[in-house]
Amino acid sequence: MTRAILLNDNDNVATLIDDGSSGDECVLQGEGSGTVKLSKDIPFGHKIAVQDIDLGGDIVKYGQVIGLATESIPTGQHAHVHNIESRRGRGDKNA
């Protein structure tokens, strides 16, 4: 079973606590419930969108904004550095 934790009611991303494979029905736990279908293989500790997020939309975890979407992120999609940008700069890029 592939599982992900939603840390706050208002979050739009959840964190995988198992390695997930494309097509898995990922079970949400913590402050969330139901399932989200994974659109690709996603490793443990990485985030998935639990609702559709628009281009430029807030990425919300811990009930707070952790960055902005640099493309639209559909539900079940991997949400990480390829489609999230910090509002404050990033470690592996020059500010």
Added chain:
Amino acid sequence: MNFLGYERPDGQAGIRNWIGVISAMDNINPITRAICGGVEGTIPITTLFVRGQFGRDLEIAFDTLGGMGRNPNLAGALVIGLEEHSTGQIADRIANTGKPVETMVLQQTGGSIEATALGMEKATKLVLEVSNQRRQEFPASMLTLGVECGGSDTTSGLASNPAIGRAADRLVDDGGTVIISETSEFLGAEDLFAERAVDESVKQAFLDRVLGHEKRSMERGLDIRGANPVADNIKGGLSTIEEKALGAMSKAGTRPLVGVLDYGERPVHKGMHFMATPAPAVESMTAFAASGCQMIAFSTGVGNLIGNMVSPTIKVSGNPQTVAKMGLNIDYDVCAIVEDGRTISEVGDEFYDYVRNVASGTRVSSEVLNQRETAISRFEPSI
């Protein structure tokens, strides 16, 4: 919600009834340890410096040693120094709590054998005297909890930090006090934490500490903000510096920030506080003890076992491998959040019950196994 503690003459409530044997200088530590080795009921409070310290740096060292002596977990103190001045500086800071304070000056007592014998006699009398005290019921509002993390990993941000945060919220709601420290960990999300400030002056005080810390780090060639999240963090799934910082600060819960403290400073209000300290846990927890925290909740992922000498330190982990491998060194297991799908609020509420049990006398492993250390931060180099 209440706990069973020891009443102190200054109106505070201790969760332990120790006699602190305090070194006024580094050169006294062996005698301090010898006395504590011979007298049950004492704890050694040592320092690596004081000799060679001047100005603000020395004041902070005296305030921190004195602050630990004032901590309500100590029923009394024996301060031992090489000479009268520094011994008096520390003893005077403790005496106005009304607790019994004895002093001993090595240059007056003789060699280490004589000093150890005399110190054991003084410490034994203090232990016997304070053992007449009994625990009584106090409201949770009289508790001050420090929240700390070390050896963090993915499970820290998902389980142990949020569970501690839930207990922190419960304590604040019960009228108690919580302190979070480790200034550098706020960088990148300082604006999000600043929004929790109760007013503009608290907000500005907090931002001044964090941005001042960043400026001083930059002057030393260390770019904390630009370096985070590091490549390992990104591989582990952290996408932004905000996400990393929020994971660390989730152990402070969600309640308003009511005050900003400098190293070892005592809070004057109840509620959630920030204290400006270096990130290393032993230094940060030493400041908690000096500020009057009776206990510390310490979240660890891959495992960091150290506790504070004066403030019993609860080790909390949500990493099943660490819980298995570190055995008795982990006091509280929150793996059920990840493993069994239990909610942070459920597990955090149970943890809050445990916090009050520790306040009432349930012992934690760092006390029993003596995984305890003291380190007072330096703010200037020695002369």
